Amino acid sequence: MGIHILTLCYLIASVTFILGLKMLSHPTTARKGNLVAALGMAISIFGTIFLFEHRVDGESAHLHNLPLIFAALFIGSAIGFVSAKKIQMTAMPELVSLFNGMGGACAMLISVIEFYHYQFTATPSPNDVLYLTHKLSTLSILAITSGLVIGSISFSGSIIAWGKLRGVVKDRVFKGQRALNMLLLIVLVSSVVILVGITPSVSYVSTESIDPLNAISQTFQYISNLHIYLFYGILALSLIYGVLFVFPIGGADMPVVISLLNSFTGVAAACAGFVYNNQAMLTGGILVGAAGTLLTILMCKAMNRSLLNVIVGSFGGDAAGAAASAEQGHFKEVSLSDAAMVMSYAKKVMIVPGYGLAVAQAQHICNELESILEDKGVEVKYAIHPVAGRMPGHMNVLLAEADVNYEKLLEMEQANDEFKTCDVVLILGANDVVNPAAKKDPASPIYGMPILEVELSKMVIVNKRSMKPGYAGIENELFFQPKTSMLFGDAKKVLQDLCTEIKAV
Structure with missing residues (x-):
């Protein structure tokens, strides 16, 4: 009897894994999908502990060392829970x-x-x-x-x-x-x-x-x-x-x-x-x-x-290509007030999030900037590169945490089609995924990588802490183009000040 119930437990767990994975495909159901899959895992674990049987010399035997098993479960669960709870994005x-x-x-x-x-x-x-x-x-x-x-x-x-x-x-x-x-x-x-x-x-x-x-x-x-x-x-x-x-x-x-x-x-x-x-x-x-x-x-x-x-x-x-990071020209800066003015009177603004946004924990203030601009009649969308950040879907998770509308997140192909109609592109900590060297420089280690073609827009504002190269260790020629302006500072502080300036326009 126990064996049949255990088989049913495994069947339920398998179904919940499939349902959970399906629900993870959309931000509105992703959290629930995690819980559904976790429930299935719990059913399979405890079903195995209490119902598993095997034959020894013709007689039925169950799992031994239950105190050790539960001790391991408790320690592992505690470490996992605390680690996940305290970890920064x-x-x-x-x-x-x-x-x-x-x-x-x-x-x-x-x-x-x-x-x-x-x-x-x-x-x-x-x-x-x-x-x-x-x-x-x-x-x-x-x-x-x-x-x-x-x-x-x-x-x-x-x-x-x-x-x-x-x-x-x-x-x-x-x-x-x-x-x-x-x-x-x-x-x-x-x-x-x-x-x-x-x-x-x-x-x-x-x-x-x-x-x-x-x-x-x-x-x-x-x-x-x-x-x-x-x-x-x-x-x-x-x-x-x-x-x-x-x-x-x-x-x-x-x-x-x-x-x-x-x-x-x-x-x-x-x-x-x-x-x-x-x-x-x-x-x-x-x-x-x-x-x-x-x-x-x-x-x-x-x-x-x-x-x-x-x-x-x-x-x-090639590592040698990555080491090549000599500056390719002079960059120009833009003041907060000028950036606020340009964005306030734009018809369409595209925001490109990157690792710098995650480091500054600025996703919530970024969502606030979006709301302020939309109140002024500006259309705001987000351009998401598939490998922006440090793991798959990093930017999607970051913006979902700030309750950004999923419909406003454009994949790379969609965003590249819309950049030519953008008045302003605001880059927040992204670097390699907007580097034109991927298209133009065969010696670059990122050559051939599809990028967000932000240079097609009328104006590009890049927020960075400094001119330090990105994670690939190479210089970004975008920063030296005539239509690009640099806005230096921590992303969270810059966005807070930018919100204040835009409200005053």
Whole structure:
């Protein structure tokens, strides 16, 4: 009876995961979608704890160590709740990377534990020279090893991504790195194929009953242990590849990397679900893996990058190109009063949010500026680049937090069609996503990346703290164009003063 109820719990959880993901596609239902998916996860967790049964010597057995399980649940939930509650929006990408890394680590540890479980649960008789252990099916060892590789890469790669976003890990590029990464990937795939081929037929040798002088027995023992050495060798190589894969990636490309690593964790979780024959785990992993993969492909398209380049770790361009940041001319500043005057009498204003807006926590005052301008008859819209910020959808989440009308958020293609009809474009902390070098300079590390073509408007006002280059580390020639004016200062303070000036016009 308990088994049938548990199956129903997994079915309910799977349905809630699908519904939750569907609801996440729109800002008005996203919060509710999170709660629905979380409810399904809770049902599957507690259903497993209280209803799971397995057969031992023909008798039914349940989970043991419930106090340890609940202690772990409490500690993990408390850490997750406090971390998510206290995190600033600017640090959200770091938290996402860290949590994603923990998911990869879980999948990795599951593979290690299950491989050990399959190989060493049975104890040989002292009289047996060779003892065949519980054999793995080809699909089982493939699922375990795939979860090990993908989970390990996701774990180590996410930790490096977390360090880069936090500023404690710098880009590391050396000659031949792309070739080394490709070689490591080939070795990993080859090792997995070999391991899958030899594991179902390996034997365990009872060392107590082997004559050390018996060469045949020694040979059997070596062959039987080879798959174990290979398994842990794959684990080490996967962790190393995850580090080398993320190290050279440029800062402006981190949203794509985070999305890709997220899809890795989903696939690793699906592999664990296959190993345990757990429908909820399998469904959740497939959904995360598929959604993350599709998002990665869409973002690669938005960045005009190859997914293969992401995988081999050459994403982000040449470091030498990124270092080129010499000023290309003279810029001009605009006063608050002049900026307020121009925007007050404009017919259409487009706001381009960037990481600087998130750093200043200025999304609410930005929404207030929008309201003030609309009261004066000005049409206000927002231009959102797919990779603005530090993670996928960063600007959408930021503006949704300030209750900005979702209908006013234009995707890149829509915004580029409307820039030519804009009187003023106000750029708030965005840099690389509006850099014309992406279209004009083949030597630039962001060359080929589709950008917001703000230079098509009549006037561009750029709010920045300083002339310091953006996350990609390159100069922005937009700042030196005749129609561009710089408005220096913290985004929140500047917008507050701008609101006051516009009210007075």
